[in-house]
Amino acid sequence: EAVKAGAGRETAHEVIKEHAVQVAKDMRTGKVRENDLLARLVEDVRLTLTAEDMQRLVEAGKANAGDAPQQVDAFCAHVAAIKKEFPHAAKYEPGVIL
Incomplete structure (x- = not known):
């Protein structure tokens, strides 16, 4: 969209x-x-995008997210259940590898 509004692609x-x-x-x-x-x-004046342009882009992105929000919620619920079952594991901090 910024390119359509006149900004160079690299810029x-x-x-x-x-x-x-x-x-x-x-x-x-x-x-x-x-x-x-x-x-x-x-x-940033280098992009020439308005707040309305940005909001439209964000909404378009949300429409293209598919089931991602529900998948994230399901994953978080799964992690919460594991943390509840293994509270000591939730506090694990790995050491230096190399």
């Missing part, structure tokens, strides 16, 4: 990567509490 890729990496770092260090990637992308 769009680099901008998205730059912001995605920075959001991950900021969340890891506690600089931000919530993922604000979409807001950062909207604010």
Whole structure:
């Protein structure tokens, strides 16, 4: 969509990567509490995407997710049952491999 809006393909890729990496770092260090990637992308003039464009893209992505949300819920329920049955295993921390 950014390319359709006039951004170069390489530029769009680099901008998205730059912001995605920075959001991950900021969340890891506690600089931000919530993922604000979409807001950062909207604010970046190199992409020329509006908040409405981003919302439309997110909704389209959700529509293409299929059964993934239900599969994640089922997996999490399965893990919760295992953790309940084996509480000591839930606290396991692996050692250094090499």
